[in-house]
Amino acid sequence: xxxxxxxxxxxxxxxxxxxxxxxxxxxxxxxxxxxxxxxxxxxxxxxxxxxxxxxxxxxxxxxxxxxxxxxxxxxxxxxxxxxxxxxxxxxxxxxxxxxxxxxxxxxxxxxxxxxxxxxxxxxxxxxxxxxxxxxxxxxxxxxxxxxxxxxxxxxxxxxxxxxxxxxxxxxxxxxxxxxxxxxxxxxxxxxxxxxxxxxxxxxxxxxxxxxxxxxxxxxxxxxxxxxxxxxxxxxxxxxxxxxxxxxxxxxxxxxxxxxxxxxxxxxxxxxxxxxxxxxxxxxxxxxxxxxxxxxxxxxxxxxxxxxxxxxxxxxxxxxxxxxxxxxxxxxxxxxxxxxxxxxxxxxxxxxxxxxxxxxxxxxxxxxxxxxxx
Amino acid sequence: xxxxxxxxxxxxxxxxxxxxxxxxxxxxxxxxxxxxxxxxxxxxxxxxxxxxxxxxxxxxxxxxxxxxxxxxxxxxxxxxxxxxxxxxxxxxxxxxxxxxxxxxxxxxxxxxxxxxxxxxxxxxxxxxxxxxxxxxxxxxxxxxxxxxxxxxxxxxxxxxxxxxxxxxxxxxxxxxxxxxxxxxxxxxxxxxxxxxxxxxxxxxxxxxxxxxxxxxxxxxxxxxxxxxxxxxxxxxxxxxxxxxxxxxxxxxxxxxxxxxxxxxxxxxxxxxxxxxxxxxxxxxxxxxxxxxxxxxxxxxxxxxxxxxxxxxxxxxxxxxxxxxxxxxxxxxx
Ligand code: SF4
Numbered sequence: 001x002x003x004x005x006x007x008x009x010x011x012x013x014x015x016x017x018x019x020x021x022x023x024x025x026x027x028x029x030x031x032x033x034x035x036x037x038x039x040x041x042x043x044x045x046x047x048x049x050x051x052x053x054x055x056x057x058x059x060x061x062x063x064x065x066x067x068x069x070x071x072x073x074x075x076x077x078x079x080x081x082x083x084x085x086x087x088x089x090x091x092x093x094x095x096x097x098x099x100x101x102x103x104x105x106x107x108x109x110x111x112x113x114x115x116x117x118x119x120x121x122x123x124x125x126x127x128x129x130x131x132x133x134x135x136x137x138x139x140x141x142x143x144x145x146x147x148x149x150x151x152x153x154x155x156x157x158x159x160x161x162x163x164x165x166x167x168x169x170x171x172x173x174x175x176x177x178x179x180x181x182x183x184x185x186x187x188x189x190x191x192x193x194x195x196x197x198x199x200x201x202x203x204x205x206x207x208x209x210x211x212x213x214x215x216x217x218x219x220x221x222x223x224x225x226x227x228x229x230x231x232x233x234x235x236x237x238x239x240x241x242x243x244x245x246x247x248x249x250x251x252x253x254x255x256x257x258x259x260x261x262x263x264x265x266x267x268x269x270x271x272x273x274x275x276x277x278x279x280x281x282x283x284x285x286x287x288x289x290x291x292x293x294x295x296x297x298x299x300x301x302x303x304x305x306x307x308x309x310x311x312x313x314x315x316x317x318x319x320x321x322x323x324x325x326x327x328x329x330x331x332x333x334x335x336x337x338x339x340x341x342x343x344x345x346x347x348x349x350x351x352x353x354x355x356x357x358x359x360x361x362x363x364x365x366x367x368x369x370x371x372x373x
Numbered sequence: 374x375x376x377x378x379x380x381x382x383x384x385x386x387x388x389x390x391x392x393x394x395x396x397x398x399x400x401x402x403x404x405x406x407x408x409x410x411x412x413x414x415x416x417x418x419x420x421x422x423x424x425x426x427x428x429x430x431x432x433x434x435x436x437x438x439x440x441x442x443x444x445x446x447x448x449x450x451x452x453x454x455x456x457x458x459x460x461x462x463x464x465x466x467x468x469x470x471x472x473x474x475x476x477x478x479x480x481x482x483x484x485x486x487x488x489x490x491x492x493x494x495x496x497x498x499x500x501x502x503x504x505x506x507x508x509x510x511x512x513x514x515x516x517x518x519x520x521x522x523x524x525x526x527x528x529x530x531x532x533x534x535x536x537x538x539x540x541x542x543x544x545x546x547x548x549x550x551x552x553x554x555x556x557x558x559x560x561x562x563x564x565x566x567x568x569x570x571x572x573x574x575x576x577x578x579x580x581x582x583x584x585x586x587x588x589x590x591x592x593x594x595x596x597x598x599x600x601x602x603x604x605x606x607x608x609x610x611x612x613x614x615x616x617x618x619x620x621x622x623x624x625x626x627x628x629x630x631x632x633x634x635x636x637x638x639x640x641x642x643x644x645x646x647x648x649x650x651x652x653x654x655x656x657x658x659x660x661x662x663x664x665x666x667x668x669x670x671x672x673x674x675x676x677x678x679x680x681x682x683x684x685x686x687x688x689x690x691x692x693x694x695x696x697x698x699x700x701x702x703x704x705x706x
Pocket of ligand 1: 319320321322325332335336337338339342343347348349350351352353359
């Protein structure tokens with residue numbers, strides 16, 4: 001399987017070194033220093049730590065974490081609603097493993113609700129949730145759908161499939177959110193010199209979706225893959241833009257991303273979902289037209305309609321800095337309980353739970369300074 | 374629910390399937406127990422239960438795995454494995470042809486390791502109450518005079534060796550679970566390690582401890598040692614061999630190869646002066662041809678505290694190699 005071998009090419013240490021040298025040179029020519037560059041995606045945050053890239057960057061570059069972690073941006077109220085569906089409405093809840101340990105209000109989690117009788121099953125795909133519905137025809141199955149544009153098309157596809165198969169016991173609790181409105185909110189709130197754009201999300205929405213970043217905010221954005229060389233090259237491209245005073249949307253990840261995105265996936269999303277008037281994000285607050293709701297036509301498969309459950313806003317307790325981290329205003333180490341009270345075994349906030357969370361990345365791969373591990 | 378209830382059918386199962394596969398003087402006695410003449414000295418004993426899906430995978434099956442697993446656990450203490458027992462928990466309706474295949478594979482694996490399967494037991498559980506087949510094996514082996522492999526002897530300056538590429542078994546099984554969605558030419562590394570250990574011990578002194586990094590992979594083994602020794606394990610990514618296809622499968626499923634199970638690899642800690650010699654001994658053995666040195670044990674210092682595993686990445690940075698938290702979860706973004 002030759003495409004599996006392909007990865008090696010993007011981890012070549014020699015190429016990495018020469019890119020790092022080029023970065024150091026370019027950093028010396030920057031008009032201002034340090035420059036603040038956000039990696040929007042949690043996948044990139046993890047790659048930075050996992051490949052040990054941060055300490056290799058020239059000091060002129062300051063990386064800022066972004067909100068691109070689907071589990072982290074879910075506010076507590078949504079976890080509460082999921083628990084309500086499983087506990088009070090007695091539905092079998094199909095979830096991605098990442099959300100199991102995310103605390104809702106009062107420290108409850110889906111994992112803990114199992115002990116109180118909730119039937120919560122982990123799945124690795126939306127399709128698997130649909131299969132559950134066929135396996136247990138006497139149970140109500142609710143798929144707890146989360147994620148940015150990457151996971152939305154598969155959710156849309158299973159809703160269409162459920163209708164085709166006439167599955168009466170399947171519904172979806174939709175928590176899908178959109179990248180551009182979140183990016184817009186970030187850029188209006190923080191000063192940045194450049195953005196590393198998402199890889200997987202961009203394969204769906206394309207690079208054109210970010211035109212507003214260069215047009216309205218006059219900030220360069222480079223869409224990048226998740227491999228170390230992708231990231232270093234994207235940084236090199238950003239530094240060039242900054243040095244030359246350009247603010248364009250560029251595509252480092254051209255092997256997977258095209259300007260117009262993936263029309264089939266976009267059409268699937270459009271067919272089943274519509275923009276909800278607002279979505280309440282952890283950290284970013286309620287943003288207009290930033291989340292997706294299931295269209296009236298597919299209302300039968302909408303768990304919120306079927307079980308008449310609401311999502312109520314729940315304020316986050318003071319100590320967890322997740323919200324500030326998701327806005328790019330703070331880093332994990334600015335949190336007073338990072339690595340002490342809050343660890344992956346005892347997560348206080350979602351950023352410590354998710355595979356894409358910034359706190360988890362720093363804890364897993366970091367130097368453990370001051371942590372109790 | 375016929376076989377295993379102690380009646381005629383289960384006697385038939387034993388006679389027709391198990392006896393021919395494992396044939397030896399102890400089984401032929403058909404007693405309730407095997408009686409062994411053990412010599413004096415130190416003996417190692419170990420037990421392990423095997424739950425694997427799928428039951429058959431490229432490079433092995435649950436049968437050979439259950440022999441290698443216990444043989445290797447004994448070998449990691451320097452013991453020469455001699456006797457095994459096996460317990461089978463079968464789900465009602467489990468295909469007899471699969472059972473025959475698995476039992477024969479166990480027999481072959483045991484003969485190849487020079488161990489005798491001296492006692493066994495079979496139970497059948499109701500349909501839906503088991504996952505096809507579980508196997509438990511227990512074993513004992515004799516520890517040669519003067520051999521004392523013990524992680525509490527780890528000291529700063531010690532070197533860390535590995536007998537071959539990382540993650541072959543884990544990646545093979547995970548790919549096989551995807552039922553055709555991932556096709557690879559990967560094979561499990563499932564193999565006995567007692568010969569390799571004997572070769573290392575025969576080469577001279579200086580070996581401190583050994584471990585076969587099965588569940589939880591190399592990362593878990595190193596973390597365990599770092600915790601026991603209270604020292605910092607510093608490894609280099611460039612020392613680890615990871616087959617491109619293993620990397621590919623890991624990447625697709627979002628699991629770090631360092632956490633993938635190995636079933637025919639060993640990691641060892643040795644004194645620095647013994648490292649070259651032990652590495653040559655490993656490489657001279659057929660199961661250790663691709664052995665490498667992966668790092669050394671150090672006293673903790675700024676940025677790399679005691680009890681930690683730190684890795685210099687291929688790109689030249691450093692990062693912690695953490696304990697595995699819960700089950701490896703696939704990425705969703
Ligand atoms: S360390 Fe824990 S409590 Fe602090 S910001 Fe991160 S998730 Fe929240």
